[in-house]
Amino acid sequence: MKVEYINPFIESVYDLFSTMLGDEARRGDVGVSKDNPNPRDIMALIGISGHARGMVALSFPKATALNMVNKLLSSDTTELDDTVSDAVAELVNIVAGGAKAKFPKEDGKPLDLSLPTVVRGSGYEVDYPSGSVWLEVPFESGLGGFTMRVTFSFEGDGA
Amino acid sequence: MKVEYINPFIESVYDLFSTMLGDEARRGDVGVSKDNPNPRDIMALIGISGHARGMVALSFPKATALNMVNKLLSSDTTELDDTVSDAVAELVNIVAGGAKAKFPKEDGKPLDLSLPTVVRGSGYEVDYPSGSVWLEVPFESGLGGFTMRVTFSFEGDGA
Numbered sequence: 541m542k543v544e545y546i547n548p549f550i551e552s553v554y555d556l557f558s559t560m561l562g563d564e565a566r567r568g569d570v571g572v573s574k575d576n577p578n579p580r581d582i583m584a585l586i587g588i589s590g591h592a593r594g595m596v597a598l599s600f601p602k603a604t605a606l607n608m609v610n611k612l613l614s615s616d617t618t619e620l621d622d623t624v625s626d627a628v629a630e631l632v633n634i635v636a637g638g639a640k641a642k643f644p645k646e647d648g649k650p651l652d653l654s655l656p657t658v659v660r661g662s663g664y665e666v667d668y669p670s671g672s673v674w675l676e677v678p679f680e681s682g683l684g685g686f687t688m689r690v691t692f693s694f695e696g697d698g699a
Numbered sequence: 700m701k702v703e704y705i706n707p708f709i710e711s712v713y714d715l716f717s718t719m720l721g722d723e724a725r726r727g728d729v730g731v732s733k734d735n736p737n738p739r740d741i742m743a744l745i746g747i748s749g750h751a752r753g754m755v756a757l758s759f760p761k762a763t764a765l766n767m768v769n770k771l772l773s774s775d776t777t778e779l780d781d782t783v784s785d786a787v788a789e790l791v792n793i794v795a796g797g798a799k800a801k802f803p804k805e806d807g808k809p810l811d812l813s814l815p816t817v818v819r820g821s822g823y824e825v826d827y828p829s830g831s832v833w834l835e836v837p838f839e840s841g842l843g844g845f846t847m848r849v850t851f852s853f854e855g856d857g858a
Contacts, residue, residue: 587746587754587813595746595814625826654746654813655754655831655850663822667784672814691814 546570546675549596549690552638556631557681561611565681573674573689580687581605581662582620584632587654588640594692596639597666598632604684611683620660629656635688705729705834708755708849711797715790716840720770724840732833732848739846740764740821741779743791746813747799753851755798756825757791763843770842779819788815794847 550567557565580599588594600608602620609627610616617624633656640651659666668674674691709726716724739758747753759767761779768786769775776783792815799810818825827833833850 585744585746585816587744587748589746589748589811589813593812593814595816597816622826622829626829629826629828652748652811653752654748655752655852656828657744657754657756658826658828659818659823660826661820661823664818664820667781667788667817667819669788669815669817670781670785693814 543570543675545692546677546690548639548642549635549688550677551642552635553679553688555638556634560634561608561681561683563611563682565679568678568680571676573668573676582624582628582658582660583666584628584656584658586632586636586656588636588651588692589654590651592643592651592692594690596632596636597689598628598635598686599689600628600686601684604681604686607683625658625660629658632656702729702834704851705836705849707798707801708794708847709836710801711794712838712847714797715793719793720767720840720842722770722841724838727837727839730835732827732835741784741787741817741819742825743787743815743817745791745795745815747795747810747851748813749810751802751810751851753849755791755795756848757787757794757845758848759787759845760843763840763845766842784817784819788817791815 553565557563581602582605583597583599585595585597605620605624605628606617609624612627636653640653643651668691672691674689677688679686712724716722740761741764742756742758744754744756764779764783764787765776768783771786795812799812802810827850831850833848836847838845
């Protein structure tokens, strides 16, 4: 996948923070994900398909997830419970949906999103098919740090 | 989601076993997934979108994953390494791709698949958005047991 494909996703994270969280997110350097034996405490995934196939994952340490969800819901949850899980699923849906709207439609075929899924825990690894390249973007914000990983390939671009 | 929507996925698992694994899979009763604090050792996920949005997950205990992958690749791997992870990703791709081919195209808009992702480990939970219903199908086979979970909703069916 080409590095510029990640820009709509980064902009969508910025939009999420400015419009829904009253905060600002700043990205670090975009890199290539390596298998990570110690992912963050909670991760939300959503699939992308259409003229591109891919997956987007947002991974949060517990503190960031709680800060974001409590800000969003005006709540004071202290555990990664089902409410947090639901809200984090909605966050990845919003980020991917925002990015989708920023991509040009090719041949009238827009990108489509799957339903989100959330993985939480402390003892798991996330693997990506060896033929795919995952780009990783670290973010900092007033609500804490988190990571976005994105992979996708457009039909025919061979990536 | 309607129970009959799961049938193309079940048939696709049967096809996988009969055509690629030289074995036979038998399903147990279809049920509604509950959050599971102890999923299997390795899980492959793939997103579905198009006129339906969803996600399909295949979860395997270590022994079943190794048996299936070793049969598929004529290998004798004993650990859940990157080769196994790649092969399990391909299995969920094959099952979802087979199911996709069995669904009628509506308005010329077929179902599309995202890229697969694999989660492996022993300390994680998988959560589904509370508004979605995941159907779970246990399978038995000569290569061991495993579980398929499927959720999706068609546009306008309110499920």
